[in-house]
Amino acid sequence: MIRWKIPFLLLLVLGYLQYSLWYGKNNIYDYQENVQILQNLHRENDMLKARNEQMFAEVDDLQKGYEAIEERARNHLGMVKANEYFYRIIIDSKAK
Known part of the structure; x- marks a missing residue:
């Protein structure tokens, strides 16, 4: 009679542990996420x-x-030094 109780109990514990691993709180999916x-x-x-x-x-x-x-x-305020010239070249997009 005791021969079948221990394997059955171990199988029950294994089933519970597997259920906890895959579907319980803090399961494997939660861990991966x-x-x-x-x-x-x-x-x-x-x-x-x-x-x-x-x-x-x-x-x-x-x-x-x-x-x-x-x-x-120079870049943000457009300032130039003394005795320096600033040229702006504007390309007309309509002339193409």
């Missing part, structure tokens, strides 16, 4: 770190030298 979310967050975090490093380098460049300030003044 969380791994994917974590990878996306790491990727986003790396992009933000690179952007921050670029911004810190730009701030450092602006604080240490006049070349970056001059470049910004």
Whole structure:
């Protein structure tokens, strides 16, 4: 009589563990989804770190030298130096 109880009990425990693994709370699908979310967050975090490093380098460049300030003044504000000429070439799109 005891011969069939132990294998049956072990089979029941195995069935419960398999059910918990595949369909229970925090199952394998939840784990895979969380791994994917974590990878996306790491990727986003790396992009933000690179952007921050670029911004810190730009701030450092602006604080240490006049070349970056001059470049910004020329590109964003259209400023020119004394005795310097600025030419703007406009291509007529209708002349084609």
